[in-house]
Amino acid sequence: VHLVESGGGAxxxxxxxxxxxxxxxxxxxFSCMGWFRQAPGKEREGVALLVTYSDVTRYAxxxxxxxxxxxxxxNTLYLQMNSLKPExxxxxxxxxxxxxxxxxxxxxxxxATFDSWGQGTQVTVSS
Numbered sequence: 001v002h003l004v005e006s007g008g009g010a011x012x013x014x015x016x017x018x019x020x021x022x023x024x025x026x027x028x029x030f031s032c033m034g035w036f037r038q039a040p041g042k043e044r045e046g047v048a049l050l051v052t053y054s055d056v057t058r059y060a061x062x063x064x065x066x067x068x069x070x071x072x073x074x075n076t077l078y079l080q081m082n083s084l085k086p087e088x089x090x091x092x093x094x095x096x097x098x099x100x101x102x103x104x105x106x107x108x109x110x111x112a113t114f115d116s117w118g119q120g121t122q123v124t125v126s127s
Contacts, residue, residue, distance in 0.1 A: 001025065001116040003094045008121030015084050015125070021077040021094030021118060027052050032100030035069060035079045036111055037090035037123075044093070046108030048079055051100065058108050062087075084125045094118040 002024040011017055019035070027033060032051050038044040048069035049058040057069050068080040077094060095114035102109065 001096060003096060003116055003118035005092065005094050005118045005121040008092060008123045010124040010126065011084055013085055013125055013127050016080070016082045017084065017123060019079040019081065019092055019094075019121060019123075021079075023075045023077070023096065026075055027071045027077060027096075029098075030096040030116075031098050032109070032113070033071070033077045033094070033096045034108060034114065035067075035077075036093045036095055036108075036114075037088075038093070038120075039090040042090075044111045045090075046110065047092070049108045050077065051102070056102075058102070058106060060108060081123070084123075086125045086127045089123060089125050091120040091122050093120045 004022045007019040030052050034049040035047045036044050037047050047060050050069045066083045071077045096116045097114045
């Protein structure tokens with residue numbers, strides 16, 4: 001499986017970006033797809049999750065109301081990011097898995113849940 005992210009860049013606080021993740025096969029062939037981010041010196045953090053067979057979504061508390069995960073009817077996953085903040089600066093990764101178990105706490109599953117990863121796209125938000 002190949003995942004290729006695009007759409008990152010540098011924006012000012014309050015701006016928007018839309019990330020795309022092109023998969024080498026239809027998104028329906030995965031159980032879950034998600035977006036993670038990692039800033040220098042920090043652990044990889046789950047940002048958003050899409051359960052492909054139900055289109056249920058989950059978000060990290062830090063991005064709720066600002067970020068939206070979605071997909072098209074083919075091979076692409078998106079992350080619409082609005083009202084960006086400097087603390088959103090990180091490398092953003094797309095991930096996918098064929099087996100996804102959701103916890104009851106509403107959180108995005110940990111990175112270890114996912115077995116396919118993209119190379120990442122950098123998002124930099126300036127104040």
